Amino acid sequence: MAVDFTFLTRVAPALAEGLTNTLTLAAAAIVLAAAWGVPVVMALLSRYRTVSGLAQAYVEVVRNTPILVLMFFIFFGSGFAGYPLSGFVAGLIALVLQNGAYAAEIYRGGIRAVSQRMPEAGMALGLTPRRSFGLIVLPIALRNVIPPLSNQGVMVIKDTSIAATISVAEITFKARLLADSTAAVFEIFFTLALFYLAITAIFSGAMRLLEWRVRIA
Amino acid sequence: MNALLRMGRRAASAMLFAAIGITASGIATAQAPASRLDEIVKRDKLIVATFNSAPPFCYTDEKGELVGFDIDVARFIAKSLLGDEGKIEFVIVNSEGRWPAVNSGRADIGLATTTVYPDRALRVAFTRPYIDSSVSILVRKDAKVTTLKELNNAKFTLANLTNPQMVDRQKRFLPNMKVVTFDTIASLFTAVKSGQATALQIDTPVVNWYALNNQDLMALPETLANIQGNAIFMKPGDFTLWLWMDTMVNEMTSGSRYSQYSDIYKKWFGTNPPPQRFYAAGAAAATSAPAPARAAPAAPKKK
Numbered sequence: 001m002a003v004d005f006t007f008l009t010r011v012a013p014a015l016a017e018g019l020t021n022t023l024t025l026a027a028a029a030i031v032l033a034a035a036w037g038v039p040v041v042m043a044l045l046s047r048y049r050t051v052s053g054l055a056q057a058y059v060e061v062v063r064n065t066p067i068l069v070l071m072f073f074i075f076f077g078s079g080f081a082g083y084p085l086s087g088f089v090a091g092l093i094a095l096v097l098q099n100g101a102y103a104a105e106i107y108r109g110g111i112r113a114v115s116q117r118m119p120e121a122g123m124a125l126g127l128t129p130r131r132s133f134g135l136i137v138l139p140i141a142l143r144n145v146i147p148p149l150s151n152q153g154v155m156v157i158k159d160t161s162i163a164a165t166i167s168v169a170e171i172t173f174k175a176r177l178l179a180d181s182t183a184a185v186f187e188i189f190f191t192l193a194l195f196y197l198a199i200t201a202i203f204s205g206a207m208r209l210l211e212w213r214v215r216i217a
Numbered sequence: 218m219n220a221l222l223r224m225g226r227r228a229a230s231a232m233l234f235a236a237i238g239i240t241a242s243g244i245a246t247a248q249a250p251a252s253r254l255d256e257i258v259k260r261d262k263l264i265v266a267t268f269n270s271a272p273p274f275c276y277t278d279e280k281g282e283l284v285g286f287d288i289d290v291a292r293f294i295a296k297s298l299l300g301d302e303g304k305i306e307f308v309i310v311n312s313e314g315r316w317p318a319v320n321s322g323r324a325d326i327g328l329a330t331t332t333v334y335p336d337r338a339l340r341v342a343f344t345r346p347y348i349d350s351s352v353s354i355l356v357r358k359d360a361k362v363t364t365l366k367e368l369n370n371a372k373f374t375l376a377n378l379t380n381p382q383m384v385d386r387q388k389r390f391l392p393n394m395k396v397v398t399f400d401t402i403a404s405l406f407t408a409v410k411s412g413q414a415t416a417l418q419i420d421t422p423v424v425n426w427y428a429l430n431n432q433d434l435m436a437l438p439e440t441l442a443n444i445q446g447n448a449i450f451m452k453p454g455d456f457t458l459w460l461w462m463d464t465m466v467n468e469m470t471s472g473s474r475y476s477q478y479s480d481i482y483k484k485w486f487g488t489n490p491p492p493q494r495f496y497a498a499g500a501a502a503a504t505s506a507p508a509p510a511r512a513a514p515a516a517p518k519k520k
Contacts, residue, residue: 075413077411079408079411079412080412084412165400166399169398176312176379176400177313177381177398179313180313180316180379180380180381181381182336183317183337183339183340185313185317185320186317
C-alpha cells in the first residue's frame with residue numbers, strides 16, 4: 001500500500017481557511033474559562049452554605065453534560081427563545097460554562113494542596129488571614145494549577161471541533177465539507193489531526209515554558 | 218529522557234509491525250479476489266450504512282425504531298439476498314460519514330437518501346437509481362415568502378448540509394442569503410424550527426414530509442434542481458457485488474420485484490412509483506391508480 005503524502009499540500013490550504021475561527025474560539029474560550037473559574041471557585045469555597053451549594057450544583061450540571069449537548073441547547077435554545085445566537089457565540093458560551101467549572105475545580109485543588117500549616121505559620125507571624133492567603137497560599141496554589149490548567153486548555157482546543165456541528169466554520173467544519181465533496185476522508189482527517197497536533201503542541205509548549213519560568217528553584 | 222527514547226523506539230517498532238501486517242493482508246487479498254458478496258452470504262447478514270434522521274427515507278420513529286423507505290428497501294434486499302429481511306444490520310452515519318462507512322469495509326452497502334453526482338462516483342460505486350429525487354425548499358411560514366426570488370434576501374438564512382452540492386445550489390439560486398451548515402438532516406430541521414434559519418434545502422420527499430407534519434413550515438413550489446437519482450452506493454472495484462446490487466435495483470424498479478417495490482413506495486409516499494416501462498404507462502394506469510408524472514413531488518402519507 002503506497003501512501004502518497006502530496007495530499008497534504010492540497011488539503012492543508014483548504015483547512016487553513018478555518019484556522020482563524022479555531023484559534024479565536026480556542027483562545028477566547030481558554031481566557032474566559034480561566035477567568036470565569038475565579039468567581040466560581042470563590043463561590044465554591046464560600047462560608048455561606050447556599051452560595052457554595054449553588055456553585056457545587058452548577059459545577060456538577062455543566063461538568064456532567066456533554067459539550068455537544070450544551071452547544072445544541074444554547075444554539076437551538078436561543079433560537080426558540082427568539083434571540084438566536086450565532087454558532088460562534090453559542091459555542092463559546094458552552095465552552096466557557098463547562099471549562100469554567102473545570103477551572104474552578106482545578107483552582108480548588110490547587111488551593112487545597114497547599115498545607116494548612118503554611119497560612120497558620122503566616123498568621124503566627126502576625127499576618128491577617130486575608131494577607132496570609134494572598135502572600136503565602138495563592139503564589140503556591142497558582143504554581144500548582146499551571147499543569148492541570150494546561151491540560152484543560154488542550155481539551156478546550158480539541159473541543160472547539162465540536163462547534164462544527166453548530167455551523168462554526170472552523171477547521172473541522174472545513175474538513176467535513178472537503179470530505180463530503182472528495183470522499184478522501186482519511187487523507188483529510190489525517191491532515192486535520194496534524195493541525196490539532198500542531199496547535200496543542202505549541203500551546204502546551206508555551207505552558208511548559210511558563211511553568212519553568214515561575215518554578216520555585 | 219532515556220526511558221522516553223526507549224518508549225519511542227518501542228512505538229516505532231510496533232508501527233513497523235503494523236505496517237508489515239497491512240502489506241501482508243494486502244497481498245493476501247490480491248491473491249484471492251473474493252467478492253464482498255460471498256462474504257455477505259457466508260456471514261448470512263447484510264450490513265447497511267444509513268441515516269437515522271431523514272424522514273421519510275431513514276429516520277427514527279417515536280418508538281425509537283429505525284424506519285423509512287430506504288430502511289424497507291434495505292430489508293427487502295436482505296430478504297431477496299439471504300431469504301430473511303431480519304438478516305440485516307444498520308450502521309448509522311452522518312452526511313460525510315457515508316463514504317468511509319463503505320470504503321473502509323465497515324458496511325457492505327449504503328442506502329441513505331444519497332443522490333448520484335459525478336464527483337461522488339469517483340470515490341464510491343453507485344447502482345442505477347432506485348428512486349427519483351429533486352431538491353426543494355422548506356421555509357418558515359412567518360417569513361411570508363412564496364417564491365425563491367422573495368427568499369433570496371440577506372435578511373434570511375438558509376440551512377445547508379455539509380456537502381458541496383448544497384453550496385453550489387445556494388450560490389446559483391439564493392446567492393444573497395446567509396448560510397448555516399450542519400451535518401445531519403435533523404439539525405437542519407431544528408435550525409429552521411428554532412428560527413436559527415429561515416429555510417432549508419433538501420430532497421423533495423423529505424421537504425414534503427416535514428411540511429405535512431409541521432403547521433408552521435411549508436414547501437416552496439419551485440425546486441432547485443431537475444430530476445435526480447438516489448442510488449445505493451458501495452466501495453468501488455467489486456464488480457460482482459455491484460452487479461448484484463444493480464440487478465436488484467433493476468428488478469425492483471422495472472422487473473420481477475416491481476410489485477413488492479410498489480408496496481413499499483405506496484406505504485411511504487401514498488402514490489404509485491413511476492411505471493415499470495414508460496411505454497406501458499397507459500396499461501399501468503388502467504390496472505391501478507393513475508401513475509404520477511416522474512419526480513412529481515410525492516405527497517407523503519401521514520402516519
